[in-house]
Amino acid sequence: MRIDILTLFPEVLSSLLDYSILKRACDRKLAEFHFHNIRDYAADKHKRVDDYAYSGGGGMVMMIQPIADCITALKSEREYDEIIYTAPDGELLTQPLCNQMSSYKNLIILCGHYKGVDERIREHFITKEISIGNYVLTGGELAAAVIADSVVRLIPGVLNDEMSALSDSFQDGLVSPPVYTRPFDYNGWKVPEVLISGNERQIKEWKLEKAVRRTEERRPEGRQADDADETDFRR
Numbered sequence: 001m002r003i004d005i006l007t008l009f010p011e012v013l014s015s016l017l018d019y020s021i022l023k024r025a026c027d028r029k030l031a032e033f034h035f036h037n038i039r040d041y042a043a044d045k046h047k048r049v050d051d052y053a054y055s056g057g058g059g060m061v062m063m064i065q066p067i068a069d070c071i072t073a074l075k076s077e078r079e080y081d082e083i084i085y086t087a088p089d090g091e092l093l094t095q096p097l098c099n100q101m102s103s104y105k106n107l108i109i110l111c112g113h114y115k116g117v118d119e120r121i122r123e124h125f126i127t128k129e130i131s132i133g134n135y136v137l138t139g140g141e142l143a144a145a146v147i148a149d150s151v152v153r154l155i156p157g158v159l160n161d162e163m164s165a166l167s168d169s170f171q172d173g174l175v176s177p178p179v180y181t182r183p184f185d186y187n188g189w190k191v192p193e194v195l196i197s198g199n200e201r202q203i204k205e206w207k208l209e210k211a212v213r214r215t216e217e218r219r220p221e222g223r224q225a226d227d228a229d230e231t232d233f234r235r
């Protein structure tokens with residue numbers, strides 16, 4: 001998967017995405033990130049990328065021209081599955097949306113800033129607007145990194161244990177059950193006996209029960225995935 005990210009702060013994003021599993025995905029040629037500094041496309045001699053909003057109201061708006069030129073140049077080279085704009089009023093990022101995007105070949109992510117982008121960019125170039133939550137960030141870079149991370153880790157071959165992505169919280173509409181590692185007894189705090197019983201069926205039942213209870217407690221609004229199926233519990 002190729003992800004082109006349009007940003008005013010390419011160095012922030014490149015360092016955010018150059019670690020651990022995402023770095024391994026790039027080393028294995030399963031993902032590639034290309035960072036485009038929007039300012040490099042500014043036609044104006046002062047390299048302006050933002051301007052005052054018509055009608056006032058305060059705050060700067062990202063101008064059309066540099067973004068339009070950058071997206072147009074990219075689109076002339078390849079087809080994109082989606083041109084995403086990160087915005088607090090976009091569609092909320094969910095696991096089903098990440099799953100869907102993980103099968104894409106080429107993505108553009110435009111990071112919003114200031115008061116946002118000139119609406120005509122959204123109307124004429126953007127095919128999907130994504131929010132990572134109902135709060136406002138200072139810029140779209142962190143949102144772009146969250147989208148890239150949550151999508152790239154799902155590409156087959158990126159995670160060593162293929163099943164571990166399937167057993168993530170939300171993959172079957174349930175949050176994950178608790179996990180434990182050694183020591184079995186830490187100052188009297190013991191790991192639940194069932195987990196060392198070796199009885200696979202009982203362990204599976206225990207995990208399912210914990211996951212269901214946690215989901216009810218922490219996500220009472222209900223399971224996320226429409227196709228959740230308890231009999232297909234993979235943990």
Ligand code: ADE
Binds near residue numbers: 112
């Ligand atoms: N830009 C500012 N806030 C944002 C959010 N919550 N999600 C995505 N992009 C944003």
